[in-house]
Amino acid sequence: MKLTENQSKWVEETLSRMAKKMEKVRERSAEKIPYDTKDGIHADKSDERNISWWTNGFWGGIMWQMHALTGEKRYQEIARWSEEKLDTCFLHYDMMDHDNGFKWLPTAVADYRVTGNERSKKRGLLAAEVLAGRYNPAGKFLRAWNDWEGSDVDRSGWAIIDCMMNLPLLYWASEETGDPRFSQIAENHAHTAAQHFVRGDGSVNHIVEFDTHTGEYVTTYGGQGYETGSSWTRGQAWGLYGFTLSYLHTKNPEFLSAAERIANYFMANIPESGLIPVDFRQPTEPAWEDSTAAAIAACGLIELSKLSDGRQSDVYLSAAVKLLQALEKHSFNWNEDEDNFLTKCTGAYHDKEHEFSIIYGDYYFLEALMKLCGKELVIW
Ligand code: GLY
Numbered sequence: 001m002k003l004t005e006n007q008s009k010w011v012e013e014t015l016s017r018m019a020k021k022m023e024k025v026r027e028r029s030a031e032k033i034p035y036d037t038k039d040g041i042h043a044d045k046s047d048e049r050n051i052s053w054w055t056n057g058f059w060g061g062i063m064w065q066m067h068a069l070t071g072e073k074r075y076q077e078i079a080r081w082s083e084e085k086l087d088t089c090f091l092h093y094d095m096m097d098h099d100n101g102f103k104w105l106p107t108a109v110a111d112y113r114v115t116g117n118e119r120s121k122k123r124g125l126l127a128a129e130v131l132a133g134r135y136n137p138a139g140k141f142l143r144a145w146n147d148w149e150g151s152d153v154d155r156s157g158w159a160i161i162d163c164m165m166n167l168p169l170l171y172w173a174s175e176e177t178g179d180p181r182f183s184q185i186a187e188n189h190a191h192t193a194a195q196h197f198v199r200g201d202g203s204v205n206h207i208v209e210f211d212t213h214t215g216e217y218v219t220t221y222g223g224q225g226y227e228t229g230s231s232w233t234r235g236q237a238w239g240l241y242g243f244t245l246s247y248l249h250t251k252n253p254e255f256l257s258a259a260e261r262i263a264n265y266f267m268a269n270i271p272e273s274g275l276i277p278v279d280f281r282q283p284t285e286p287a288w289e290d291s292t293a294a295a296i297a298a299c300g301l302i303e304l305s306k307l308s309d310g311r312q313s314d315v316y317l318s319a320a321v322k323l324l325q326a327l328e329k330h331s332f333n334w335n336e337d338e339d340n341f342l343t344k345c346t347g348a349y350h351d352k353e354h355e356f357s358i359i360y361g362d363y364y365f366l367e368a369l370m371k372l373c374g375k376e377l378v379i380w
Contacts, residue, residue, distance in 0.1 A: 003372060007321055011372045014328055015069060018366065021336045022066055029339060030078050033059050033085060037357045040338030051088045052095035054102050058363040061106025061379055064114065065366050068377040076115070083107040083120065090126060098134055098144050100127040101166030106363070106379050109172055114377065121176065128173035131166060132185050139215030140188040142166070144207075157212045160223065161197050161204050161235045164190065164242020168380040171249035183249070190246040194258040197239065202265030203231045203280070204239040224348035231280040232349065233293035236266050241300030245380050248303065256307065263304055266297055267319045274326025278346045278354070288354045290346040291331045294323040295364035302371045324368055333357070341365060 003011065025042075033056045034042035045053045063079035066072070086103060089095040108123035134143040141159040148155070167186040174183035196217055197204045206223030210216065225232025243259035246252070269280045276294040277287065298320040305316035331344040340357030342365055347358065370376035 003317070003321070008373075010325065010328075011369050015369050015373060017334065018341065018369075019066065019070055021334065021341075022062075024336050025339045026063070026066070026074065026078055029059070031081065033082050034339065034359050036359070037338065037340045040333075040335065040340070042339040042359075046082070046085045048088060051085060052092070052097075052103075054097075054099035055358070055360055056082070056086060057103040057106040058359045061110065061363050062359075062366060064106065064110040064377050064379070065363075065370050067114070068375055069370065076111075079107065080111060083111055083123070087123070090123075094146055096127075096130045097146050098131060098142050098160075098163050098166050100131040101169035101380075103127065105169050105172070109169070110377060110379055124169070125173055125176065128169050128182055131169055132173075132182055135185045135189070136210070136212060136215065138213060139192065139210035141192045141208075141210055141215075142185070142189045157210045157218060158207055158221075159189070159193070159210065160207050161193065161242070162206075162238045164193060164246065165238055165380065167242065168245055168249060171246075186246070187250055187252065190243065190250075190252075190255055193239075194243070194254050198258050198261060202261035202263075204235055204262060206232050206235040226279040226282045226349045230282070231269075233266075233276050233278060233280055233290055234296065236262060236280070237293045237296035237300065240266055240297055241303070241380075244300050244303045244307070247307070259300065259304060263297075263301060263316065267301075267315070270319060270322065273330070274322045275330060275344075276323070278349045282349060286354075288346055288349070289331070289344045291327055291342045292345045292358055292361040292364065294327055295342065295361055295368060298323045298368040299364055299371065302368060320368065321372075324365065324372075327365060 029042045032042050032044035033046040035045045035055050036043055045056055060079040060082040063075040067075035104124050104127040108120040111117050111120035142163055144158050144160040145155050170182040170186035174180055196208045205220040206225055207221040209218040211218055222228040222230055240259055240262040243255045247255040275289050278290045301316045301320035305313045331342055333340050333343055342361035343357055344355040345358035345361040346354045
C-alpha cells in the first residue's frame with residue numbers, strides 16, 4: 001500500500017486542518033456525547049434517556065484518535081468523561097444490546113489500550129460478557145436489537161450485518177482473558193453471516209431472521225435500505241469492513257473472501273462523483289446520499305489494500321482515496337464555529353430527515369486518514 005506524494009500531502013494537510021478545528025469543537029462539546037448537530041452545534045445524547053444510543057462511543061473514539069494524532073492530554077480527559085457517562089447502561093438490562101462493541105471499543109477498550117486503566121478493562125469485559133450472552137446456539141448468531149417499545153414484532157431471531165463491527169469486542173475479550181468462548185461465538189456468528197447475509201453478487205442483506213428454536217433461516221428484511229433485496233450502502237460498508245476485521249482477528253479465509261466479494265461489489269457501484277447514495281438500488285430521484293457509508297467503506301478498503309499486493313492492493317487503496325477526497329471536496333464543513341466535519345449523512349432511507357451530520361461519519365473519516373498516515377489507534 002503506497003500513497004502518491006500528492007495524496008500523502010493531502011492526508012497530512014487535512015488532518016492538520018481537522019486538528020485545528022477540533023481544538024474549538026472539543027471545548028464546546030467537552031461535556032456532551034454528540035450524535036448530530038442543530039444549527040451547526042452538537043446535540044447531546046449523554047442524558048439518562050439517551051445514554052444507551054448505539055453511537056455513543058464515537059465521540060470518545062474521535063477523542064482517542066485525536067490524542068493519537070496530537071499527544072494532547074485534553075483529548076484523554078474528554079474521552080474518559082464520556083466513557084464514565086456510559087456506566088449508567090450497565091445498571092439497565094434494556095440499555096445493553098449487540099451494539100456493545102460500538103459503544104465500548106472506542107471508549108473503555110481504547111482507554112485500557114492507551115493507559116492500562118483497570119476500570120476501563122473491566123467495563124470492556126462486562127460489555128463483552130453481555131454481548132456474548134446474546135448468542136443463539138441453535139442458529140449460531142448474535143441477536144441484534146431488544147424489543148422495541150410499542151411494537152409487538154418478535155425480533156428475537158433477527159441478526160443484522162452491522163453486528164460484524166461488534167465482533168472485535170469479543171475477539172479482544174478472548175485475547176485479554178485467554179478464554180476462547182468469546183472468539184468462538186464471534187467466529188460462529190461471522191460464519192453464519194457469510195452464509196446468509198452475503199448474496200451471490202457480493203451485496204449484503206441488512207436484516208436476516210432465523211428460527212430461534214431450530215436456527216433455520218426464515219427470511220430477510222430491507223431494514224434501513226430502500227426495500228427488501230435492495231442494497232443499503234452503510235450495510236455494505238459494515239459488511240466490507242466487518243468481515244475484513246474478522247479475518248484480521250482469526251485468519252479464517254472464509255472471512256477474507258466475503259470481504260473481498262463485498263468490496264468488489266461496492267467498488268463497482270461507486271459513482272463517478274465518488275459520492276455514495278443511501279442505497280445502491282434506490283430510485284434515481286431523490287438522489288439522497290450517505291457520507292458515512294463512504295467513510296466506513298474507505299476504512300475497510302484501506303485494510304484490504306494492506307492484505308493484498310500488486311495491482312489489487314492499488315485498486316483498493318485508490319478506491320478508498322477517491323471516496324475520502326470526494327467527501328472532503330463536496331461534503332465537508334470547515335467552518336470552525338460549527339461542530340461537524342462531514343455533511344450529507346443519512347440514518348435510513350425511509351427516515352423523515354436525510355443528509356445531515358452524524359458523529360460516526362466524522363469518526364470513520366478521521367480513522368481512515370489516521371490509517372493512511374500510519375498514526376491510527378487501532379480500535380476494532
Ligand atoms: N448500526 C445502525 C446503523 O448503521 O445505522
